[in-house]
Amino acid sequence: MSNPLVELQKLGQSIWYDNIRRSMLQGDLQTKLKEDDLRGVTSNPAIFEKAIAGSTDYNEALADLARQGKSTAEIYEIMAVEDVQTACDILKPVYDRTGGVDGYMSFEVSPELAHDTEGTIKDAKRLWAWIDRPNVMIKIPATPEGLPAIEEVIGSGINVNVTLIFSRDQYLEVADAYTKGLERRVAAGQPVDHIGSVASFFVSRIDGSVDNDLEFQIRRTDDEAEKERRAALLGKIAVANAKLAYTDYLGLVEGDRWQKLAAKGAKPQRLLWASTGTKNPNYGDCTYVEELIGPDTVNTVPPATYSAFRDHGRVKGRTLTHDVEGAKKALSELAAVGINLDEHTSKLLTAAVKAFVDPFKSLFETIEGKRKEARTSIVQRQSASLGSHQAEVDAAVKKIQDEGWTRKVWRKDAALWKSDAEHQKIIKNALGWLTAPEVMLDAADELKAFAERVRKDGFQSVVLLGMGGSSLCPEVFRRTFGKVEGYPELHVLDSTDPAAVQSLENDVDVAKTLFIVASKSGSTTEPLMFQQYFYDKVKQAKGDKAGANFVAITDPGSLLEKIAKRDRYRRTFLNMADIGGRYSALSYFGMVPAALQGVDVKEVLERAFRASQACERTVPAAENPGARLGAVLGVLARNGRDKVTFVTPKPIDSLGLWIEQLIAESTGKDGTGILPVAGEPLGAPGVYGDDRVFVYIATEGGKDADAEAKLSALEQAGHPVVRHVLQDELSLGREFFLWEFATAIAGAVLGINPFDQPNVQESKDNTKALLETFQSEGSLPALEKLAEEGSATVYCASEAKGALESAGGGSGLTSALSAHLGRVQPGDYVAITAYLPETPEHDSLLEEVRVAVRDTLKVATTVGYGPRFLHSTGQLHKGGGDNGVFLQITVNDGTELPIPGESFSFSTLKQAQALGDFQSLAKRGRRAVNVNIGSDAAAGLRNLADSVRQAAASTA
DSSP, rough: OHHHHHHHHHHEEEEEEEEEGGGHHHHHHHHHHHHHHHOOOOOOHHHHHHHHSSSTTTHHHHHHHHHHTHHHHHHHHHHHHHHHHHHHHHHHHHHTTTTSOEEEEEOOOOOOGGOOOHHHHHHHHHHHHOOOTTEEEEEEEOSSTHHHHHHHHHHTTEEEEEEEEEEEHHHHHHHHHHHHHHHHHHTTTTTTTTTOOOEEEEEEHHHEEEEEEEHHHHTTTTOOHHHHHHHHHTTHHHHHHHHHHHHHHHHHSSSHHHHHTTTOOOOOEEEEEEEEEEOOOSSTTHHHHHHHOOEEEEEEHHHHHHHHHHOOOOSSSSSGTHHHHHHHHHHHHHHHOOOOOOHHHHHHHHHHHHHHHHHHHHHHHHHHHHHHTTTOOOGGGGGEEEGGHEEEEEEEHHHHHHHHHHHHHHOOOOOGGGOOHHHHHHHHHHGGGGGGHHHHHTHHHHHHHHHHOOOOOOHOEEEEEGGGGGGHHHHHHHHHHSSTTTEEEEEEEEOOOOHHHHHHHHHHHGGGGGEEEEEEEEEEEEHHHHHHHHHHHHHHHGGGGGGGGGGEEEOOOHHHHHHHHHHSSSSSEEETTTOOOOTTSSSHHHHHHHHHHHHOOOHHHHHHHHHHHHOOSSSOOOOOHHHHHHHHHHHHHTTTOEEEEEEEOTTSSHHHHHHHHHHHHHBBBBTTEEEOOOOOOOOGGOOOOOTTEOOOOOGGGGGOOHHHHHHHHHHHHHEEEEEEESGGOOOOOHHHHHHHHHHHHHHHHHSOOOTTHHHHHHHHHHHHHHHHHHHSSSOOOOOOOEEEEETTEEEOOOHHHHHHHHTTTSHHHHHHHHHHHHHHOTTOOEEEESOOOOHHHHHHHHHHHHHHHHHOOOOOEEEEETTTGGGGGHHHHHSSSSEEEEEEOOOEEEEEOTTTTTTBBBBHOOOOOHHHHHHHHHHHHHHEEEEEOSHHHHHHHHHHHHHHHHHHHHHH
């Protein structure tokens, strides 16, 4: 199979790689030169900041320089220049082979000099002399102050990469400065044939900026023709702008002024397409490579886009010269609808300068922190005491390194997990989470601006209507950060219990509430029912303007997107389609509600991106925190330590909820799986079997001395203990990425596909069938009654009734529970699935139930509220091993709560979900009973807790 990157370069366009880090220079760069015909490398302070802060690549060198008494600025420059020199040496054969056309490494002058002409000139000459390589390019921004600096530096015989070009006028000024610099040399009798330069023209940011204005206009007009007129321009302006800049270039090189320089051996200043990663999931991930192909140009491609184009990019010919008239028409039409492109490019230049200054400052802060021996490295913030399992985990890490697993993950090589075509298709379309932090960072400022608009519009509350992967990350943010001063309060509804729905309605003023409807597929039952219910409530209050109180987060082309258009939602955020629900925390699904709540999503994403850098393909597996953690999880699970017990003190005590659904739904299949245990209180070593591994995740300021003492006792008793220390709550982004990466690696260790969820759909199908039965017959089917006592009734599958009765299960609640718990074996777990409202009182009573089981029977326990858990641990319950014992709890609802437009109520929907779940368990012969605790949930739970204590004691 041909390599699209190689095919592209046969058309005269050079591909450069927009990334650098020390570990990349130790092999990966050579691989790209050999396999992909890579022609150059670019860098910037943001790239160096992520590489230094997010990895251990530089720790040894940094510590050595710190011991020498070097300042922070000296340490940065020494390490960066060493990398640049190494890259130049590796690229030198390309430089020689192409006669100095390619083979360049770019390095930037200090971003703080963007508006200082003399400072830029001085810094460029200093760096040129220090690096001392003919194939280095010094990057200078195309600010008004940068233009005379470019002329002077070119005139001094220095290669220049002119960066931050957004407009055609700006490009022409840059080309003029380059030409003047060369003309000065010719006039002075100096050679010009050795000077190389590129003009870095930024692309995707144009669409990001212009599209916001277009979408705003679309939302503000009721004229369908005007909507279509503007919609036709979405995603078209950046490419059109670049195509016309290319026509400018062709005109310049054909002109007499340039031809005189060409006769002296001067090389044309090629246009370099920068910022070519796709930010909008509506556009293909290779759009800004495929649409900008032309001779004598360069495309500097970021890692995610590089991998994507290598995998499935299309080389469609010299697209830069295709339909230039259409490009002119698009820009003309943009002006006609009242959008000034020059205003956008001017703002983008200002923002871009700041966007390079900020990470430059952050870079110095990071180095200063490490210089003072602060524990800023992700790897340093992780530790694991694995006892007798250490050798096998080490062997697994070595295998991951030797077989290039992390490289395969980043290249989206589905064969790492499965070889059959059906699984590979699913996997290839499920790895977008790898680059979500990088993509979402570009959207962070817009999310903040959107949150500000919502706040200023007077909304008092934000309600997330979702389920599973679309609700659990926002729930973690809600519980962690609470009510942020000056921002609406965030609520999360992921329960079909009528009391829960009604309670939320009572807590908010629907007319002043922004509802976020979140569903990847756009057809998930629960969010759609929530939407129907609350849209009706808002419509009663606001009439035809109800849509202004709604926001959608979904995949492109979904049913929800159509509903949002029909009902004129305030905003629709289209997520990257290649991200599964449980891996979507760092996408719009997690970041939109967090931004509206007032969380600093940019910092959350920055830390997540650093984590992604720490897990990059070039990082040795032994130093890769995600790979190491994945090896630990997978190896311990294979050896029977498959109950991962999370200890997460406040303020991040809800983090386990999110990790629980990620691990359970990803690994619980093919008769195997890792059981995440969240929320179970820590006990003494004697209450645990030998199937546990404990994971302690705490912030620096939230460490729990009691928990740490108990963990030490468990460690001494031979239990594996993994510890993660977070800087603060904003490092949740880091944990999200690390656990996603680790789960993917653990899936490979276990030999399963961690990106499908076959049994989740089964429960959905059961619910749908039961609702159809209700609609046709007026009632739901009944389970087999086993025992009855007071307000409690115990049900079971008909196939299990005889055996339970023989064990004494038919004579009352305690006896039935005794018979049921008597089936628990060592290595099992007891899952308590509660279809009732989630309240502090219910939490406390359910904890009593689980602790009684754990302490008496020495098995792991989980608690899940229905129907939320159906979209997380529900997959493990059905697809994992047959080591689960299930206690389903239901309650008689006090209200039906009708759903507008449906023939069933929320109560009926919840009952159908509980029954469908039970049927799915029974179909597999799982050990399960249902206990209906009556109409008073709290009283019923207290009664149940007493009976469970007695039953567990009788079976111990």
